[in-house]
Amino acid sequence: MTKLYRKVILVLLSLGLLTGCWDGKTIEHMLYVSGLGIGYENEELVVYARFIELENVGKQEGGGGPSEDKPIWIAKGTGKTFDIATDDLYYTSQLPISWAHLGEIVITTEALKQDGIINEVMDVLNRYSETRSEVILHATKEELPLVAQGRPILGTSTWYSKVNNPYPVFRQFSLVRPITSRQYLIDQEEPGKVLDIPMLSLDKSKWQRGEEPHPTVEFGGSAFVYKGKFKGSLPVEEERGIRWMQEESQRVPLYLFNSKKDYASIVFTSPSVDITPEIKGEEVTVSVDVKVKGSIIENPFYQDEKTLEKDAEEEIKKQIKDTYKYALEKNIDVYQFAYHVYKKHPEKFKELGIEDKDWLKPETFENLNVQVSIVSSGKLKINK
Template sequence: MYRKWIWVLLSLTLLTGCWDSKSIEQTIYISSLGIDYKDGEFHIYSKILQFENVGKQEGGGGPPEELPIWGAQGVGKTFDSATDKLYKTTQQPISWAHIGDLIITTRALEKDGVLDEVMDVLNRYSETRSEVMLYATDDELPLLAQGTPILGKSPWYSRVNNPYPVFKQFSLITPITLRNYLIDQKEPGKVVKIPKLGINENKWTKDNEPHPIHEFGGSAFVYRGKYKGSLSTEEEQGVRWMQKEAKRIPLYLYKNEEDYASVVFADPKIDIEPEVQGEEVTVSVKVEVTGEIIENPFHKDDQKLVKEAEQQIEEQIKSTYQEALEKNIDVYQFTNHVYKKDPKAFKKLGLENKDWITSETLKDLKVKVSIASSGKLKLKE
């Protein structure tokens, strides 16, 4: 009899664990968080993740219903107080555990201490994940919120939330997560490159009507939490060849209507070698890439394509270097490479806290191109 009552009590104890449970409909899930700073206050813009759309896409139950975009805004003197303002009007508890992307305006980056405060809160708070994608923008955040994925897909499956598949196909700007930023900003001499987002209203249509969609457009550069400036997509063309993460880089060898071709390259091999002589520091760079011919209507031989590609890649690397130099941006991480090779000289020369790079710092640049394939056709076919 005694053992029977023990089993009854244990069953009741286990059952009580379910009485306080909540279904996903009873919680509001923030999927995207935008941060602006103006008039001395933080302005927070949030998007809500709707699980009805996510469930339909994962279950494969036919085309998903296009759901409205819900959002909430908060304003406060500090980042934490601004996010807390959302609690005053929310109809259900808010979860911060499913934030997929964090977007901060360049206006907020320009204000010293704002980025550090944001990172301090997000890194401390137990709900937020470290694999949140990080972006910057020049646009107003309410305008940026108009960008939605095509085909009625949930923001959870958008390029902004998961940029890696498209990056493998078109390696323009290396994605960065909150975790990447927190690690890199502590690395001596390392500049953090944050991809920039904008809105494009002309590229995609729905029922012949313009469909606003997010577009990647350049990068914002941050060093030790301080904003150094930005480069546009055109200005940072050379960065593509200097990022080892690149998987597919197209190069268009266009001269005129009767002289053009295109080659796609993958997995660049980069060697950055600094040399310290007394007070002078110079850097030599070697880049090796292997490509596949995609377009060759005028049947150029491979040696000519190699020569043209090497020349154009070299020009892009140097052009980006000069553009960045004018804004005191160490775009190719030369300072960090000096630290890694010779930390004593790095400390003695005080390179970490001064803009020391000049046009003469890039002493030598060598680009080596190889053509491994001409696709399904022979080279001259």
Template sequence: MKYVCLIVFTVVILSGCWDIKEVEQQLYIHALAVDYKNGKFVLYGQVISFNNLAKQEGGASRQPQTTATVKGSGETINDAAFDLYTTAQQRFSWEHITAIVYTENTLKSGKILHVNDFLQRYYQIRNIIWTFGTKEPIEEVFAAKPILNITVLYSQLSNPDDIYKQSSSIKPIQLFELNRKLSEPAYTTHIPYLSTSKKTWKENKKEHLVAYIGGSGYLRGKKYVGYVPRDQLFGDRWMTKDVNRTKLSVKEDNKTIVVGPTINIKSKISPVMLNNKVKFTIDVKADFKTTEILKFKTHKELKELAENEIRKQIEETYKKGLNNKIDIYELSDVLYKQKNKEWKKIAQNGVIPLEPDTINKINVNVTILNTEQLKNK
């Protein structure tokens, strides 16, 4: 009798695992993309295989990485999601989604809050997924993948923060942070834009399609404000919190003379009211390591040139935003939080009027770290 009870008890315990599906019995959606056109939502899913991940981490040879894209459409996001199931050959798993990509049509339509509400309500999708915009066809973005058969789990799409720590330019943003900023009354929110390129990488002498962050789109609430390309946003990195490491090229007569990484970047924006107009003072501190010197300069000269270059980049990016009616440095939000009464008096639809002289002073203090190199020179 004792052995019979033991067998029955064992069977009862093991029966709870009978409905578990093996890895190869499901389709895993790695990234989602949402388009909106002709009054309908078009939902894209990038489906990947986890087979190569185990081989990569185990040190074995890598097999060619395969991805697939599935598309569904409908009048609502749920309709589009269920449309994905129509031609599926296996059950979909939504638990491993790492990114959401909004097409520019979706952002311009003002449907982003509707999309994000769906993402938050669906329990299998986490709030920490990365968010991106794009001007390019989704099939092209989802077709891009890392070189050397590295799994797409380690790509710009699913792991942008790792690359940002090495070279900080446009800060990646997660879904929970995006939703928080969209709900702020005075915030202008940026969304990194994905672009693709075949020009920079070749594998076995063949062009290789890769994705990269090529600029930023901007939203105020659910309203799309505009887009600024990467090469016009150099000033924004000096104003962004948590910048880890970024390159500074010091120039003289439009020629680069010193290059190196800049670290420990800190910025502060201080508003003051003058004659019923708001003016802002910006203070930036940074440490500069000179790793390449093409023309000798004294410590004092190099410090001055570096500070002027950072100040110039901040001014130029502000002007680019001003020309496109984009509050890139979130000055409206600064005034809203620091001088709320003044903000209420001058704000129009949540935004304060910005003029070329709204930023009236930019103080930059650069510390040259490896001064011995200058002395030896």
């Protein structure tokens, strides 16, 4: 009996050691930030934090109603610096706040115009142990509370929205490549490299839920930043040339209109881009070669392959040149020609002081060659 008694005592003592952490917290006892909006008002930073409702993250299987019926919870903080503004959220928070699930940041152009603010934000994100390095960056011209009204569709969580995860839509319809906080920190150190931050706007006309308008966030152009300074922005219609100049583009549609009865649609994938700067004395010129392969999506007037290739080449050239012209009016190095000068002629880059002056001219972009190859006509022959 004595041995049995001792074994029982040992078992009871060992169970006492397995009771877990005394200060452990269950997931429902935390608040999880999924997105941040950063603005600038009355000489202070304003931060809007959007929180995840955990029941909306997983797949909904009956009960509770669709997530669009649930309100979006947003808290506002203000302060002289980004850290003070985020700490301001703690004064009214009812539970501890977790930053480990921060997925995206939207910063207003008004905030970007304040020199150094975006670098201040990146510094905090890079230092703080909870935040990840793959936070998606966006800019906007709209008021942040309005952007926050944009809702995902079909009951999906904001966690899986285009704002938090833009890559699936970018692979299907490539406009401006997404940028993360990690990529920003890397690229801002490169001489001559202008950062292109996708912009968001709010659309209230294209989607509806039942008979009610359903506001959604849409791509609204780009904001350009160099060394933490805002260089300007371009709307969507003025920056279509960027799609052909970024090798990350995976699927780019092109619509051809030669006359009222003569048109076609072609989808191109993964452009190959070669940028070659040349220096003669103090004059710098840049030549660009672009190669793309495409598949015909629409050809109702049975244009032949050579005609379509020629028309596509001319239209792509026009889009690339037009974007350069619009950007040049705002002194934006939209195709990062200065960075290519630095990579291929670093000594001349410093000698000519290219980093510190507006050196781009219309004639700087000297030569542009576009080569189009149609590799597929879909399920039909090209003339059928």
